[in-house]
Structures are given as C-alpha cells and as structure tokens.
Amino acid sequence: MSWQPELDELKRRQALVARMGGPDKVKRQHDGGRLTVRERIERLLDPGSFRELGSIAGKAAYDGKNDLTDLMASNSVTGRGTIDGRPVAISGDDFTVRGGSADATIKEKNLLIEQMANEYRIPLIRLIEGSGGGGSVKTIETEGRANVPGVAGFDVVTANMATIPVVALGLGSVAGLGAARLAAAHYSVMVKGLSAMFVAGPPVVARLGQTLSKEELGGWEIQLRAGAVDEAVDSEDDAFAVAKKFLSYMPQSAFELAARGPQQxxxxxxxxxxxxxxPRDTRKVYAMRQIVNAVVDKGSFFEMGKLYGRAVITGLARLDGWPVAFMASDPMHYGGAWTSDTCQKVTRFMDLAETFRLPMVYLEDCPGFLIGLEAEKSGVIRQGVRAMAAMHQITIPWCTMIVRNNFGVAGAAHRNTGRMAFRYAWPSGRWGSLPLEGGIEAAYRADIEAASDPKAKLAEIEDRLNKLRSPFRSAESFWIEEIIDPRDTRTLLCEFANLAAPVRQGKASFWMRP
Known part of the structure; x- marks a missing residue:
C-alpha cells in the first residue's frame, strides 16, 4: 500500500503556504520595492540548498467534516542552507502575512532555529521585517486578555552572541522586538530607502506630540550614527552581499578558528x-583609510560602523590571507581623540574579536580623550575606562603601530599591558603624558613671563623639548620596542598574522553582548 495520498496532501499544504499572504499582498510587497521572504532566502543561499523547517506551519481552516479548506502560512520562514558551501541557519519574517506581526507567527519556529544554530554551532542569519513582538493592540481583543510582556527564548539569543556569528538584516520597517532582534547581532544592516528601525513607530510616537515619518524617526542615517546598526546599503542584494562577506571572515562558531583565505x-x-x-605639521590631518588599505591584503578591508564613534575606524581585513580585526585612529574626527561613543564602539569591537579569536591590529594616532564640557557630560571617562578594562581582559594576539600621537590615558589604551603585544612606532611617532602644544605655556609660565622676549623664550623651550621627546630617545631606553620604516609595515603585520595564527586557540576570556 502506497503513502502517495499523504504525500499529495503534504504537497497541497505546502503549495497553500507558498502563497504567503496571497497575490495582493505579494504585489504590495513588490510595489514597495521589497522582495518576499522566500525570494530573499533564494537569493541569499546557495542555489537549491534551503531545507525548510515548518513548511506547513500556519493557521488552518477546516470544514464540518474536518477536511482542510485553507491554510494561511505563519509569517516566519525558517530553515537551514549553505553560503559558499558553509552551513547556516536562517529565519525570515514574512511581511505579507499580517505585516510581520506576532499575531500571525508561531514563536516556536524562531526559537527552534536559534537553538539549532547554537547547539550545532553554525552561523545564524535573521531577515527581519515587522514587529515580531507580543502582538498588536488588536491582540487584546482576539485573545480576550492582555499578555504580560516576556521574551521567550531571549536567553538563547543572548547565548548566540557568545557562540556563533549572527547577522541581522533589516529589510523593511522593524519595531519593538523586531528592532531588538536586529540589534542583537554581531553585524546588522539596513537598506537605504526601505528600512526603518525604532522602539515604537510613528503612530505611537505621535502621542508624544512628535509627528515624524518613518525615515525621520528611525531611518538608516539616524541608526548608523547612533551605533544601533553597523551598515546601510543601497539594495537588498547589497545587503545579502555584505552579509556573505562578513561571514567570510568568521569561523563557523566560537569553538573554531577562522580559516585562512586566498594568498594573492x-x-x-x-x-x-x-x-x-x-604630515610634519602636527596640525594637519591625513587619510587613515589610505594607510589601512595600503597595508592589508588588497581589497580585503571590510569596515564596520563607519558613521559611529568616528575617531576610530574598525573593520575586518586579511593579512597574508589570515583574517584579523583592525582598528585605526581617524585624525579627521576630533583629531583622533576618543569620544564617549568611540569608547563604546572600541569596546564592542574588541568583544567581537575576543569572541571569535581574531588577532587585533591597531594603527594608533590618539591625542587622548576628548576634553571639554560636552565630553564630560557624555561620561567619556567612564566609557573610556570600560574600554580599557576590556582591552586588559583580552587574550587574543595584538599588534600596535604608533603612527603619530600617543598621549594621555586614551593614548595608553593601545594594548593589554599584562600580556606580550607587538608594538612598533613610525618615525612620526609622538608621545607623552600631554602634548607639548598648549602645555608649555602652563608648565613654563614663569620663565616665559620673565623673559625679555617671551615669544623667543617659548620657541627656545619648544625646540629643546622637541629634541628631548624624539622617538629615538625613547627607543634608547626600550620605552618603545622598535622604530620602523613605514614602508615595512605590511611585511611586519603579515609576519604578525602568521605568528598569531597557531596561538589563537583557547577559550575567550569574555564574550560579546548585544
């Protein structure tokens, strides 16, 4: 006896689910310039690799004989597949079914995929569009009661930050728990013109007297500058491309090591x-990204968080094929001085590197923490100390290149002083407790005021101190280990990456939180 009738019924139900919200809702999705969730999965994963879980889960309707008359899909599509041959877990919101609201989802589907990714140690990708929370106001009427807020499974979401690479793509308007799922990732992306992200959307915020569009409230520029997401791209296909590229630098999990890439x-x-x-003139700035791109493997620098904490550039790169984490001061923003948001950005990036055992390279040009009233109001010293604490907990291999400034407490935050770190300086390196500029007048005020020619006296003192603070004098005392020809930077960094590769093993001392 064949089971073909049951297989035919299975295919019928799968066909009903494949309609998603129906032709009208699918057309509305396309008219809005957005792909459907199934189209997204098809474009993101290797062809033919998707294996769905819950392919007939949804809300069914039956007649008086208990025969199925209709089946409305759950608005969550979950499963596994491969990207460049590597297994990944994937969950996607279907906005064509109740606008991605939790009223129409089956929460166990997303929970299962989070658990699968965690226990089988494979990267997770979330395709987010909608609220994904506890439901809308209408839920009170449909359920006959108000739910007590709770986020079932967020323990696994949090655990995944310490276990596997997590990528979240905001592919439409996301609010509430949907926004939380977007933020709870190692790499998060929005699409310009399509995505918006907020705790509560414009209709709710309007009750506060703030009449704002989705873009004005939570558009990509706002969220990137706030550090809530890492990147914004021009299209959904671009979002899929950067997701793949990020994962190419990552290991499958925190229990493995990132693989070496091509040596080209x-x-x-x-x-x-x-x-x-x-520049010899210390008042002039320069393009740090030009230096970064010159020393890493060509075309390999993958920047993250470009519009947030802009005094430090962060990203992933390759050195002789080896994936590394890369930080570099940007003198074009506050002269490279660490602001409160820069400290938070650096802390989060170090957490990422430690979690996945990526060696760190830091090109330093830091005149210290940002000073002034606004800096103090931002709590810069607390955030700075937190960044320093994270740096001194780190166990990954570390290499610092001092390319110009290294002053004050923030300047000192360039390595874990309790562990061996490679440290080099360019001949342009300058360091000390404070920069001489502005400090000479305070330290030598009496001498300058007593001089017959105060300007000449100031120039004389500056010349004397500049000779004393020569980097060669520091090298004589081994206060700086080695001064190098800047043109040798790439060679030394590649040697560092090769030395670091076999000693990346070991358990991280802490893990990344959202």
Whole structure:
C-alpha cells in the first residue's frame, strides 16, 4: 500500500503556504520595492540548498467534516542552507502575512532555529521585517486578555552572541522586538530607502506630540550614527552581499578558528607613499583609510560602523590571507581623540574579536580623550575606562603601530599591558603624558613671563623639548620596542598574522553582548 495520498496532501499544504499572504499582498510587497521572504532566502543561499523547517506551519481552516479548506502560512520562514558551501541557519519574517506581526507567527519556529544554530554551532542569519513582538493592540481583543510582556527564548539569543556569528538584516520597517532582534547581532544592516528601525513607530510616537515619518524617526542615517546598526546599503542584494562577506571572515562558531583565505598579495609589498603620508605639521590631518588599505591584503578591508564613534575606524581585513580585526585612529574626527561613543564602539569591537579569536591590529594616532564640557557630560571617562578594562581582559594576539600621537590615558589604551603585544612606532611617532602644544605655556609660565622676549623664550623651550621627546630617545631606553620604516609595515603585520595564527586557540576570556 502506497503513502502517495499523504504525500499529495503534504504537497497541497505546502503549495497553500507558498502563497504567503496571497497575490495582493505579494504585489504590495513588490510595489514597495521589497522582495518576499522566500525570494530573499533564494537569493541569499546557495542555489537549491534551503531545507525548510515548518513548511506547513500556519493557521488552518477546516470544514464540518474536518477536511482542510485553507491554510494561511505563519509569517516566519525558517530553515537551514549553505553560503559558499558553509552551513547556516536562517529565519525570515514574512511581511505579507499580517505585516510581520506576532499575531500571525508561531514563536516556536524562531526559537527552534536559534537553538539549532547554537547547539550545532553554525552561523545564524535573521531577515527581519515587522514587529515580531507580543502582538498588536488588536491582540487584546482576539485573545480576550492582555499578555504580560516576556521574551521567550531571549536567553538563547543572548547565548548566540557568545557562540556563533549572527547577522541581522533589516529589510523593511522593524519595531519593538523586531528592532531588538536586529540589534542583537554581531553585524546588522539596513537598506537605504526601505528600512526603518525604532522602539515604537510613528503612530505611537505621535502621542508624544512628535509627528515624524518613518525615515525621520528611525531611518538608516539616524541608526548608523547612533551605533544601533553597523551598515546601510543601497539594495537588498547589497545587503545579502555584505552579509556573505562578513561571514567570510568568521569561523563557523566560537569553538573554531577562522580559516585562512586566498594568498594573492605579496606579504613583502612596500608602499612608497607611506614614507610621506604623515604630515610634519602636527596640525594637519591625513587619510587613515589610505594607510589601512595600503597595508592589508588588497581589497580585503571590510569596515564596520563607519558613521559611529568616528575617531576610530574598525573593520575586518586579511593579512597574508589570515583574517584579523583592525582598528585605526581617524585624525579627521576630533583629531583622533576618543569620544564617549568611540569608547563604546572600541569596546564592542574588541568583544567581537575576543569572541571569535581574531588577532587585533591597531594603527594608533590618539591625542587622548576628548576634553571639554560636552565630553564630560557624555561620561567619556567612564566609557573610556570600560574600554580599557576590556582591552586588559583580552587574550587574543595584538599588534600596535604608533603612527603619530600617543598621549594621555586614551593614548595608553593601545594594548593589554599584562600580556606580550607587538608594538612598533613610525618615525612620526609622538608621545607623552600631554602634548607639548598648549602645555608649555602652563608648565613654563614663569620663565616665559620673565623673559625679555617671551615669544623667543617659548620657541627656545619648544625646540629643546622637541629634541628631548624624539622617538629615538625613547627607543634608547626600550620605552618603545622598535622604530620602523613605514614602508615595512605590511611585511611586519603579515609576519604578525602568521605568528598569531597557531596561538589563537583557547577559550575567550569574555564574550560579546548585544
């Protein structure tokens, strides 16, 4: 006896679910410039690799004979597949069914995929569009009661931050728990013109007297500058591309090591422009990204959080094929001084590197913490100390290149002083407790005021102190381990990456939180 009738019934139910919210809702999705959840999964994963879980889960309707008459899909599509041959878990919100609201979802589907990713140690990708929370106001009427807020499964969401790479793509308007799911990731992306993210949307916020559009309330520029998400791209296909690229630097889980990539760039390549990229005039700035791109494997720098905490550039890169975490001061923003948001950005990035055992490279040009009333109001010292504490908990291999400034407490935050770290300086390196500029007048006020020519006296003192603070004098005392030709930077960093590769093993001392 064949079971073909049951298989035919299974296919019928799967066909009903595949309609999603129906032709009208699918057309509305397309008219809004957005793909459906199934189209997104198809474009993101390797062709033919998707294995759905819960393919006929939804809300069914039966006649008086208990025969199925209709089946409305759950607005959550979950399963597993591969990206570049590597297994991944995936969950996607279906906005065509009740606008992605939790009224129409089956929460166990998302919980199961989070658990599967955690226990089988494979990366997780969330495709988010909707609220994904406890339901709308109408839920009170449909359920006949108000729910007590609770986030079932958020323990697993949190645990995944310490276990597997998590990517979240905001592909429409996301609010409430949907916004929380977008933020609770190692790498989060919005799509310009399509995405918006907020705790509560414009209709709710309007009750506060704030009449705002979705873009004005939670558009991509707002959320990137606030550090709530890491990147914004021009299209959904671009979002899929950056998700894949991020994962290419990651191991499958925190229990494995990131694989070496292609070795297509000469580790001994020297860039002549590095000899003159730092201006002699300390008041002039320069393009740090130009330096970063010159020393990493060509085309490998993958920046994260570009619009947040802009005094430090953060991203992933490769050195002789090895994936590394990369930080670099940006003198174009506050001269490279650490602001409160820069400290938070650095802390989070170090957490990422420690969690997945990525060696760290830091190109430093830091004049200290930002000073002034607004800086103090931002709690910069508390955030700065927190960043320093994270740095001194880190166990990953570390290499610092001091390319210009290293002053004050923030300047000191360039390595874990309790562990061996490689440290080099360019001839342009300058350091001390405070920069001489502005400090000489205070320290030598009496001498300057007593001089017959105060300006000449100031110049004389500056010349004397500049000779004393020469980086060569520090090297004589081994206060700086090595001063190098800037053109040798890439070679030394590639050697560091090769030395670091076999010692990345070991349990992280702490893990990343959302």
């Amino acid at each position: 760039d000469d580790p001994k390549r020297r860039e002549e422009k590095l000899l003159s990229v730092i």
